[in-house]
Amino acid sequence: xxxxxxxxxxxxxxxxxxxxxxxxxxxxxxxxxxxxxxxxxxxxxxxxxxxxxxxxxxxxxxxxxxxxxxxxxxxxxxxxxxxxxxxxxxxxxxxxxxxxxxxxxxxxxxxxxxxxxxxxxxxxxxxxxxxxxxxxxxxxxxxxxxxxxxxxxxxxxxxxxxxxxxxxxxxxxxxxxxxxxxxxxxxxxxxxxxxxxxxxxxxxxxxxxxxxxxxxxxxxxxxxxxxxxxxxxxxxxxxxxxxxxxxxxxxxxxxxxxxxxxxxxxxxxxxxxxxxxxxxxxxxxxxxxxxxxxxxxxxxxxxxxxxxxxxxxxxxxxxxxxxxxxxxxxxxxxxxxxxxxxxxxxxxxxxxxxxxxxxxxxxxxxxxxxxxxxxxxxxxxxx
Numbered sequence: 327x328x329x330x331x332x333x334x335x336x337x338x339x340x341x342x343x344x345x346x347x348x349x350x351x352x353x354x355x356x357x358x359x360x361x362x363x364x365x366x367x368x369x370x371x372x373x374x375x376x377x378x379x380x381x382x383x384x385x386x387x388x389x390x391x392x393x394x395x396x397x398x399x400x401x402x403x404x405x406x407x408x409x410x411x412x413x414x415x416x417x418x419x420x421x422x423x424x425x426x427x428x429x430x431x432x433x434x435x436x437x438x439x440x441x442x443x444x445x446x447x448x449x450x451x452x453x454x455x456x457x458x459x460x461x462x463x464x465x466x467x468x469x470x471x472x473x474x475x476x477x478x479x480x481x482x483x484x485x486x487x488x489x490x491x492x493x494x495x496x497x498x499x500x501x502x503x504x505x506x507x508x509x510x511x512x513x514x515x516x517x518x519x520x521x522x523x524x525x526x527x528x529x530x531x532x533x534x535x536x537x538x539x540x541x542x543x544x545x546x547x548x549x550x551x552x553x554x555x556x557x558x559x560x561x562x563x564x565x566x567x568x569x570x571x572x573x574x575x576x577x578x579x580x581x582x583x584x585x586x587x588x589x590x591x592x593x594x595x596x597x598x599x600x601x602x603x604x605x606x607x608x609x610x611x612x613x614x615x616x617x618x619x620x621x622x623x624x625x626x627x628x629x630x631x632x633x634x635x636x637x638x639x640x641x642x643x644x645x646x647x648x649x650x651x652x653x654x655x656x657x658x659x660x661x662x663x664x665x666x667x668x669x670x671x672x673x674x675x676x677x678x679x680x681x682x683x684x685x686x687x688x689x690x691x692x693x694x695x696x697x698x699x700x701x702x703x704x705x706x707x708x709x
Contacts, residue, residue: 340453340619345460388638390696400506407513410467421527430580440515448549478575483546496642512572530576550583553590557644566650596673603647647686
């Protein structure tokens with residue numbers, strides 16, 4: 327049901343997050359470079375941990391070469407769609423007068439037409455804007471360490487659902503190739519939507535993988551798309567946690583959606599399946615704690631990213647093992663509706679999940695992927 331405030335508790339002032347501190351950004355710092363020396367001079371506590379991760383095979387470097395090339399080409403396309411000259415651009419001179427209700431109707435409909443499964447409009451909290459650029463991907467328009475100034479008041483959150491059957495094959499390349507497929511669709515939809523808004527005479531920027539200036543999960547929660555789960559991902563009633571996000575921030579005045587309460591916090595307190603399944607032990611079993619002024623379950627990003635670089639994939643076990651991630655059948659929609667009514671749903675539904683499905687076990691990859699033996703042994707070894 328809609329509520330009047332976001333579904334997370336602010337317990338202190340919120341500082342903006344510096345993208346240079348992001349564990350994925352840190353992985354790109356070349357030993358001996360000026361960026362490397364500058365960063366670790368102020369963060370010596372991370373240097374040894376980060377180097378140990380760099381010494382692992384790395385994302386996309388485990389698995390059969392034919393499948394590695396599939397992933398490489400998806401990333402090439404994403405890099406083209408995420409360039410600074412694509413996500414942002416010139417604004418038409420004279421704004422088209424558009425009443426906020428009509429604008430929000432048009433934007434939601436166009437975003438769905440472009441392929442988004444869910445579209446929500448909310449405010450852009452300045453605390454959800456990165457403070458500095460950390461991931462450059464070699465784009466000279468994104469110099470490392472540049473302060474980010476983004477003053478758009480509105481944020482449009484786009485979600486596209488992943489194929490649960492493909493996600494359940496992780497942690498092997500078929501899972502990551504599905505993730506990158508959806509990121510590509512989101513990038514095309516978000517950049518097209520932002521360009522349309524700019525053609526109306528209003529500033530707009532797309533935030534897509536791998537070029538974000540905002541934290542997409544809290545932005546989507548503020549817009550009423552879902553709630554934050556124990557695994558650090560957003561859960562929606564329609565797609566569970568099996569989705570990916572993009573954001574378009576803009577000056578275009580629109581009617582906004584209200585945050586929702588679908589019972590996720592209560593569910594995750596009692597469930598813990600994702601924490602038990604995580605091969606890196608990155609998901610907490612205990613209670614939420616204060617992180618940057620917000621009370622939430624805090625994952626261990628270094629432990630998570632270590633698994634990514636050991637397996638050569640973005641793993642996906644937390645998503646796949648989550649009881650909210652199921653084929654989108656009528657029965658699953660009914661279960662999601664029941665869970666959102668609370669009634670200690672996390673307690674009894676997680677027990678039904680274990681009884682019916684047992685502990686998480688990866689599915690076999692589709693036949694068009696090369697055989698990769700020992701997936702289950704690899705997962706158990708990591709666990």
